[in-house]
Amino acid sequence: MANTQRIERADYLSKKGRVMLMISRIFVYLILFFLAFLCLFFFYLLIVNSTRSHAQLNEGFSLIPRGNFLKNLKSAWTDGTVNIPRGMLNSFIIAISSSVLATYFSALTAFGIHCYDFRFKKAAFTFILAIMMIPSQISVVGFIKMCNTFGLTNNYLPLILPSIASPVVFFYMKQYMESILPLEIVEAARVDGASEFYTFNRIVIPIMMPAIAVQMIFSFVASWNNFFLPGMLIDKPERKTVPIMIAALRSADYKKFDMGEIYMLILLSIIPVVIVYIFISKFIIKGVAAGSVKG
Amino acid sequence: MEKPAKTKKKHGVSYAKWGYIFILPFFITYFIWSFVPQVLTFGYSFFKMYRSGLDQIGPEWNGIQNYVELFTTKLDGIPTVVKYAGNTMIMWIAGAIPQFLIALLLAVWFTSFRLNIKGQGFFKTVIYMPNLIMASAFSMLIWTVFSVTGPVHSLFVNSNLITEEFDFFFNKVSARSIVAGINFLMWFGNTTIVLMAGIMGIDQSLVEAAMIDGASSIKVFFKITLPLLMPILTYAVITSLIGGINMYDVPFILSKGYGTPDNTTMTLIMNVQQKLSTAKNYGSAGALSVLIFFFSAALSLVVFKFFVPHDSLKNMKKGGK
Structure with missing residues (x-):
């Protein structure tokens, strides 16, 4: 199975086809990474915010974790x-x-x-x-x-x-x-x-x-x-x-x-x-x- | 071979007994916890029974008055039940369209030999994860992040996209979009995996034959993959639709159960909950539940008719075991 596929793929992929494939692959990966980012972003934000104190949170948007995780956990x-x-x-x-x-x-x-x-x-x-x-x-x-x-x-x-x-x-x-x-x-x-x-x-x-x-x-x-x-x-x-x-x-x-x-x-x-x-x-x-x- | 078969026949009756015994707990449980409540719900829908202050009104036979009231009580000139059904459907559709389009795209990409996507395990793990997250916690997180004191709000204000007073949850469009967005994020991964399973069940030799004959991948998708995927796509759409009609957790948490702003995110089930919690209005809530039942049954039928062309229905019957 795998062998025939490889042969077929090599067959119908001319040079132009290979460039097209490259472009569509880049496009697909971009979308995939964007969706993965969308799914992870809010959880990352949640984890980061759980490490920040109330005062630090009031400073506004930040993606850098701080050191108040255990304090928040305790309270x-x-x-x-x-x-x-x-x-x-x-x-x-x-x-x-x-x-x-x-x-x-x-x-x-x-x-x-x-x-x-x-x-x-x-x-x-x-x-x-x-x-x-x-x-x-x-x-x-x-x-x-x-x-x-x-x-x-x-x-x-x-x-x-x-x-x-x-x-x-x-x-x-x-x-x-x-x-x-x-x-x-x-x-x-x-x-x-x-x-x-x-x-x-x-x-x-x-x-x-x-x-x-x-x-x-x-x-x-x-x-x-x-x-x-x-x-x-x-x-x-x-x-x-x-x-x-x-x-x-x-x-x-x-x-x-x-x-x-x-x-x-x-x-x-x-x-x-x-x-x-x-x-x-x-x-x-x-x-x-x-x-x-x-x- | 002959002998055991004979003994089996002799004891056939006593073995059949075990079949009944083993399925009995399921049916007793279903009867007590689902069937009786369904019948009660249907029954209450014909009674006047609610609490007014400290007084219990009813139960007293009311005929179809509860149903009539659902349509005669109006909000902004629209019967409440129509308005809430509209809200529910708008929020479901706004989430379901991107959900199914993206899930279809991803499913095709993941299964494509030509693209040969690497790291599929990682992507699948990540996009499915939101589906397992507690909907109420997810909504609470989104609320905290988008609220007037939250980071996203301050980010938008700082980049001059919105004014300081703008509240994402007090604007009809943004509030509904957030509900739809959460639903989308929670479900597109699940749908992707379901559709992928469907595509992998399709005979690949058909696709290869078409490719060799010179069909473009778009043509292969619309002429081969999509028609053969129809049964499973229909199943996915119907499940999503039924879930959508019963939408509750996300809009409830975001709007504290009030459907803010101005009842535009109030869903049908939120309304049932509201009728039950404040006035203990079993009659009206019952009538609404019965309507929701028929509404979901009817819509499932429409989706089924719309999505499954007759010939693929025949195929399904042939293929089904």
Whole structure:
């Protein structure tokens, strides 16, 4: 393959063509660097500003870091009104529980539909595909009313339990299972006397681990960043999650705040995701690509 | 081979049971946390139920009055629901057009053998990153940077582009552009990766054959790549559209939930939230939610019809498993 391509390329590239290619390459790289700059600029600005004190920030625009990072970190971490360590802990508890539930039960549902023959198998599959596109926002009125009625406001259960039914995660698991899990393995386990649950937990889950890892990351990030539902359900200060605290900064009286601390709080809210992303970005990008190709 | 098949048949019934057991948690959860709320939302939309001061009004049957009120309550001479739907669509389109154009360009460039772009891993990592950033934190950052006390504002004032009093968030055009800009920045990387996956699924021999026959790369793009990419492009547009209709975090944070200036950045879902938080108006918020549901369903259909020509629909059916 590679050889023929090289020959063809050499074939249709005359000298003029090579100059044209050079020009278009320069153009493409310029645009790419511009877009990359656009994506990184605000984060760079955020990091720089988190190293500057309030007085230094008032001096105006600057791209040179200063030495107040630890001071800002300390004042952000110990702030009386915005309890960010507590918020991060709350967000972490919710995000971890919902990503574990989402991946485990999606794999279980996918396994149920992939490996067993039952009467409503097709109907169940079609149904899940049909509800995949329905946004959760449209049922928020009933959701909130229901939580109020059952005293579930300021409770994390309504933020965690619904992730058991995650159609998108299910769909990804189902695709992955089709490509990697031969039914013979399940039958072999049966012959060896394993129960169906044992087969799933001890044989299928380990095989599905790559897919589970990818989807766990996506569910975790989605939950960590979720602002809409928690914002409507939670009003107790000690139960607030990170996005609610960040949103509250916007409504706070600005003149009272130390701007260096504000930048630091924003940085703290996104840093866990960014760190994880830097280490496994290739993995994540592959996951996005795989999730998008259907049928 | 014969024997296990027979035993399987014998135990077929008991195995089918496991299928039901394994999919049960999904369906129970869906029923409780999605289906019931949807039905409740639909139900409330026909009731008068809100809080006026300390008094609870209703619930009392109201027929379609809630829906009628959505269209008779006017703001600047336009029914509120139309105005908010308009805001939402304007901000979505303003972000989605550059998002899809640039994503298409990047996807074609990244997959082009001729260009043979180096450092793809780096570029993909960087452009996808904003997608994972908390939308509320990103908006808060942009607000801090663009606000009257922020660095960008002072930079613009110093270069005499704007006056000292100009506030990016109190001007209709700039406020909406910032919302659209954030949406663009957050999503173009995601779309690029999705479209790239689509392009890489296209049989390269078609492209090579056309190249050898002397087709220009522009012609190859419009005559081969784009038509074959249609199914996945449609999927991407519909997902983006549904996300757009449900736009909430970014305009909410930037405008403190008020849709400033003058309700021009108030989106449909922000309005639902507003109805719920202040007056606990479940009836009206329910009616609006039901409208949003039909609105997104209808628009998805339009996009689907518009983007997928009939022959490629046939191809999709043939290709689909």
